Amino acid sequence: MMRFSPAAIALSLSFAMISSAGIGGRADDDIDPQSTALLQSGQEAMKAGKVEDAIGWYETALAVDPRNRAAYISMAEAVQKQGLNGKAIRFYKEALEIDPNDQVALGGQAEAMIAKGAIEPARKNIARLKMLCRSDCGAVDKLALAATKASEKPQLQASALEIKPTVGETPKSQPN
Numbered sequence: 001m002m003r004f005s006p007a008a009i010a011l012s013l014s015f016a017m018i019s020s021a022g023i024g025g026r027a028d029d030d031i032d033p034q035s036t037a038l039l040q041s042g043q044e045a046m047k048a049g050k051v052e053d054a055i056g057w058y059e060t061a062l063a064v065d066p067r068n069r070a071a072y073i074s075m076a077e078a079v080q081k082q083g084l085n086g087k088a089i090r091f092y093k094e095a096l097e098i099d100p101n102d103q104v105a106l107g108g109q110a111e112a113m114i115a116k117g118a119i120e121p122a123r124k125n126i127a128r129l130k131m132l133c134r135s136d137c138g139a140v141d142k143l144a145l146a147a148t149k150a151s152e153k154p155q156l157q158a159s160a161l162e163i164k165p166t167v168g169e170t171p172k173s174q175p176n
Contacts, residue, residue: 035065042074054078069098073105080112088112103132110143119151 042057058075061068076091092109095102106125113122126147129140 031068031070032065035061035068035071038064039068039071039074042071042078046074046078051078051081067098069095069102069105072098073102073108076105076108076112080108080115085112085116089116089118101132103129106132107139107143110147114143114146114150117150119147122147 038057038061042054042061045051045054045057055075055078058071058078061071062075065071072091072095076088076095079091080088089109089112092105092112095105096109099105106129110122110125110129113119113125122143126140126144129143130137133140
């Protein structure tokens with residue numbers, strides 16, 4: 001019994017330390033106020049039409065607190081304005097990892113996916129939005145219509161000329 005008591009004491013102390021570390025942590029909804037202020041500065045820059053400045057503010061807000069879901073969404077909207085739909089999809093994904101039911105992030109990601117041509121993943125987001133929508137679902141219906149129209153676009157032909165290969169003919173060589 002005496003041989004195991006130092007190990008038992010060490011184990012119980014380690015459990016006590018681990019459990020007390022969780023008590024002092026912040027809740028997931030508790031975003032750093034400095035990150036929130038930086039996000040606000042970014043939103044003001046966006047309103048002024050300064051997309052690059054806004055992106056800088058959003059990046060700083062995310063560096064201060066990477067759990068700031070609103071900063072991810074704002075960043076996605078900013079890069080989407082620049083036509084960078086792939087980046088926007090990634091930022092919306094980050095926001096959805098924090099809150100999988102965020103309707104703004106789901107809708108924005110679906111819109112970026114449609115613009116990028118990823119219709120099937122966009123339809124999955126739209127189906128999820130329809131499930132989450134409680135009252136005014138007009139925006140969801142517009143997204144569904146956009147996905148339908150995008151999938152119905154005719155495929156462009158590579159060439160309008162028909163090329164017929166000839167069999168058996170060999171090119172004649174020119175004398176030197």
